[in-house]
Every structure is written in structure tokens, then in C-alpha cells.
Amino acid sequence: MTDHSALISQATAADGVAPFSEAFEQALVDATLHHTHLTTENPDAPGEVVGLAGIAPDGSAELVIHPDFRRRGLGTELARRVLDERPDAGLWAHGNLPAAQALAASLGLESTRELLVMSLSGELLSGTELELPEGMRELTLEQASDEFGREAVERDWLRVNNEAFSWHPEQGGWDTARLHRAMDTEWFDPAGVLFLYGGEKAEELAGFMWTKVHPSGEGEIYVVGLASAFRGKGLGGALVQMGLVHLRRVGVPKVILYVEADNAPAVRRYEQLGFEVAERHVVYAARVKRQ
Structure with a gap:
């Protein structure tokens, strides 16, 4: 898998919370974890990855869109692709930010699990x-x-x-x-x-x-x-x-x-x-x- 650390770091800096958990980051470089990965490219510069999603074998999923490419429908498109790949997918919203809540609502998704950081x-x-x-x-x-x-x-x-x-x-x-x-x-x-x-x-x-x-x-x-x-x-x-x-x-x-x-x-x-x-x-x- 291509190194996407810059994308993850930029999203973390913008949001104040990392979009990918440790396990999902590890899966980017460890094929034995058997995650499926989907990418979104810059519409104006094919080949430039501005979005990334990971799907674990159990159906849990995480995704991120570069901060400069948000509010263009790319997140919704990527989330739909995840759900097409795994209709039973559970999408993590780390920090449960307003944008993630709005995306979930637009797709008819509901909260099924909540994890607290204390x-x-x-x-x-x-x-x-x-x-x-x-x-x-x-x-x-x-x-x-x-x-x-x-x-x-x-x-x-x-x-x-x-x-x-x-x-x-x-x-x-x-x-x-x-x-x-x-x-x-x-x-x-x-x-x-x-x-x-x-x-x-x-x-x-x-x-x-x-x-x-x-x-x-x-x-x-x-x-x-x-x-x-x-x-x-x-x-x-x-x-x-x-x-x-x-x-x-x-x-x-x-x-x-x-x-x-x-x-x-x-x-x-x-x-x-x-x-x-x-x-x-x-x-x-x-x-x-x-x-």
C-alpha cells in the first residue's frame, strides 16, 4: 500500500483527532491483517490520492478525506463505495465531528457503538x-x-x-x-x-x-x-x-x-x-x- 501518512497527518492536524486508529494504520503496511483499501483521487489531478478508506475483515471501516478537498461530495462518494463493498460495514467517526454526523445522517446510518476516551x-x-x-x-x-x-x-x-x-x-x-x-x-x-x-x-x-x-x-x-x-x-x-x-x-x-x-x-x-x-x-x- 502506498504511504498515506501525510494524508492522515494533515487530517489529524485539521480535525484535532486522528481519522485512522492504530490497527487501521498498521493494516496499511501489514497485508496479513487482510484489510481492503479504497482511494479517492483529486478530480483535477489524476493519481493524487486525496481520500482513503480501510475495511477490516469484520466489516469495521475508517475513512478520511484531505482537508483541502472536503465539502465536494468526495466523502459521501467514498462512504458509499465502502457500503457497496460491505453493506454491513460499521463506519468509525473518530471524535464524532459534526461533518461525520451529517454524513452518517445523509446515508441513513445510525450510531451502533460509542467508545469513550477518558x-x-x-x-x-x-x-x-x-x-x-x-x-x-x-x-x-x-x-x-x-x-x-x-x-x-x-x-x-x-x-x-x-x-x-x-x-x-x-x-x-x-x-x-x-x-x-x-x-x-x-x-x-x-x-x-x-x-x-x-x-x-x-x-x-x-x-x-x-x-x-x-x-x-x-x-x-x-x-x-x-x-x-x-x-x-x-x-x-x-x-x-x-x-x-x-x-x-x-x-x-x-x-x-x-x-x-x-x-x-x-x-x-x-x-x-x-x-x-x-x-x-x-x-x-x-x-x-x-x-
């Missing part, structure tokens, strides 16, 4: 303290690998991940190859992958916390996973605290996380920790299948 900074971040329940201990990826072996750690990590995200279209159903692809990024830091062990057996994995530091210096609670056997014991908060303490130690000024808007218990838990909603990302899909 943020924490200042004194609320600096005051975070870690209190692990009795019998539980925290290990980094490297520490756990030294103690239990890397293969065993990754096996348990995947098991807990797939238990926690059995319902999730992007995070669930992972295998070893998918995990390794996720770790094969410039920002990956094994010190930022934290595991919570304990229970009846010292080697039993209760949950994991995966953190990320963005190039901007912003920290992220990237993935939080809790094993089925340990749910309902208040360990989710401990996992988040593990991540916050780690990110504070590496000096980030702000921490963000993503959470489904309809996951009311999780949203409340994050609000209790001081997180506030910073962005909203919405999926729009057809009310009925197109003929």
Missing part, C-alpha cells in the same frame, strides 16, 4: 498509590518470563485476554501470532506490560495491564484484562492503579484510556479514579441491509 492528569495522576490485595503480587513481563518461562507467560496472557475480550471485535480471539504483531511496534516496552499473580497458586495469572507511551509523551492504559475466575473481587481497580503508577514513574503528564460507553460499571470506576471524558468515537451503520 483522561487523567495533574494532581489526580501524581497522587495515585498502589495497594495490592493480600496474596497478590505484581510482575513485569520480563520478571514473569524469568520466573515462569516466556512461553508459559504468553500462553496464560492470551488465555486471560481472550476470556476478558471474548465479545470484543478487535481485542478478542487472539493467538500467539496476533500477540507478537501487537508487540512488534516502535513504542512497545516490556517494562510497561504488568501482570497480577496470586490466588490459590502463586503462578496463577489473575490479570494483566498493558501500558503505552505515545510519541507525544502522553501515557495510555492500553489494555486491561481480568481472568474470569478473578472477576467480582475488585481487582480491576488494582490493575488500573498498577498502570497509573508505572506511567507516573516514567514521567507522563497525562494518561488516557478507551472504554465502551455502555460499560457503565467501568465508566463509573474510572470516574471515581478521576478520569473525565475527553473524546467520543462512534460507529455508524445502516439501519437495514442495503440491497
